[in-house]
Amino acid sequence: MPVTRTKQSDSLRAAQMYYLQDLTMDAIARELRTSRSTVSRLLASARESGLVQIQIRSPRGSAPELERVIRSSFKVDVHVVPVLDTLNEAEVLERVCVQAAKLIGPLVESNAIIGVAWGSTLSTVSRHLTRKITHGSTIVQLNGAGNTQTTGITYASEIMRRFGNAYEAKVEQFPVPAFFDHAETKTLMWAERSVRRILDLQARMTMAIFGVGSIDADIPSHVYSGGYLDESDLDSLAASAVVGDVATVFFRADGSEDGIVVNQRSSGPDLEMLRTVRRRVCVVSGASKINGLRGALAAGLATDLILDEATARTLVDPDAVNGPDVMSAPRRGYSA
Known part of the structure; x- marks a missing residue:
């Protein structure tokens, strides 16, 4: 035949x-x-389609040396995306996310449970994913997206759908608010069997993919522009010296999260649980996120880091950019 x-x-x-x-x-x-x-x-x-993966290793330029220093200092696998200093923040984001999408593909395996956060960065990454055939894999949403103005389902589900289509994986959404009004409500919801099913999937993740939110980011975040945080929330975060978040769970510059009240109402994953995931891919674009990135690395949230060259330079040289004092920083919104 x-x-x-x-x-x-x-x-x-x-x-x-x-x-x-x-x-x-x-x-x-x-x-x-x-x-x-x-x-x-x-x-x-x-x-x-992802049948061919092209890698370029240049002996020139600063990217390889930056990767060596970051790998040694922060104990993460790192990919520095070379970009010209003349590009604006939006152009840098696009370049980083195109390369991140190509780098993530080879890491995805069959029978995987992949947690994906929503946000400006992951939305851009999802638009550039290359197809890869997997079997028995699941994409699970890391945090809820609803707020007082919208369910958030359309925005978050589109990101999850693109990941699911790229890797022929089943998609599990998390249809709860990003932040509950009361911590007690979250406790009750977390006891519901339909919610527990998603939480159990998250607890069995083999891979997590997320961006870093930063209070100083230049590109407005969906968390900020979508009405997720009100004035009292922002005041509370400032009082707790918060520098950033991952999947709407906040932390300080030293990576600590204890006593941050807003986290008690967040639908995002417990950071201690997140640290147990075997592979944790963090995508960051823009040196204005440096404080949030440093906090995330101090918290040990990433095993793999993909970032632009300017942010990498700032990360290895703290004097390159003087980060604003957290307590007095202007509220420019979170971006992830």
Whole structure:
């Protein structure tokens, strides 16, 4: 019985001949009995679908040295994305997220439970994910997205859907508020079986993907612009010397979280539980997030860090940018 050739099998065959056997496109076209332009399309398809992962290791530039210093100082696997200083914050975010999406793909395995936070950074990452076939994997939302103005379901579910589609994984949403009005309400909700099912999935995560929120971020966060935090919340965070958050759970510059009242109402994951996840991928763009990033690293929340070159320079050289005093910092909103 003849074997049926598919576009995917032809893409794989063409990629192997081109990248592993060093054949020219003309030679591949002759062997596959097709045209050179078709071979070009097959190679492009192989890259877009994730069959081919391209890595560039440059001996020049500061990125490799920055990676070495960060890896040694903070005990994380790190990827520094080279970007020009002339780019604005939005352009840097786009560049970082494009590369992050390509780096995350090879880390995703079958039968995985992957926790994904929502926010400006993860929303951008989700738009650039490359497809990878997995089996038995689940994407679980790390924190609720509802607030007093919207359910948040459309915004968060779109991010989860893109991750699910990219890795052919089942998607489990978390349809609860980002912050409860009362800690007692959260306690009661956490006892509900439908909520416990999601919490149990989170507790069994093999991988978590998130950004870092920072009180000094230049790009407005969905948490801030969506009405998640009111004036009393912001006053409370300032009084607790908060520098940032991961999945709407807040921490100080030294990574501590004890006594931060807002966390008692947050639907985000317990940070102690998050630290038990085998692989924790943190994506950060913009040196204005440096205080939040330092706090997250002090808390030991990341095993893998993807960030832009300017932020990496600031991270290894505290004198590069003088971070504002936390208590007197202007409220520019959280961004994650």
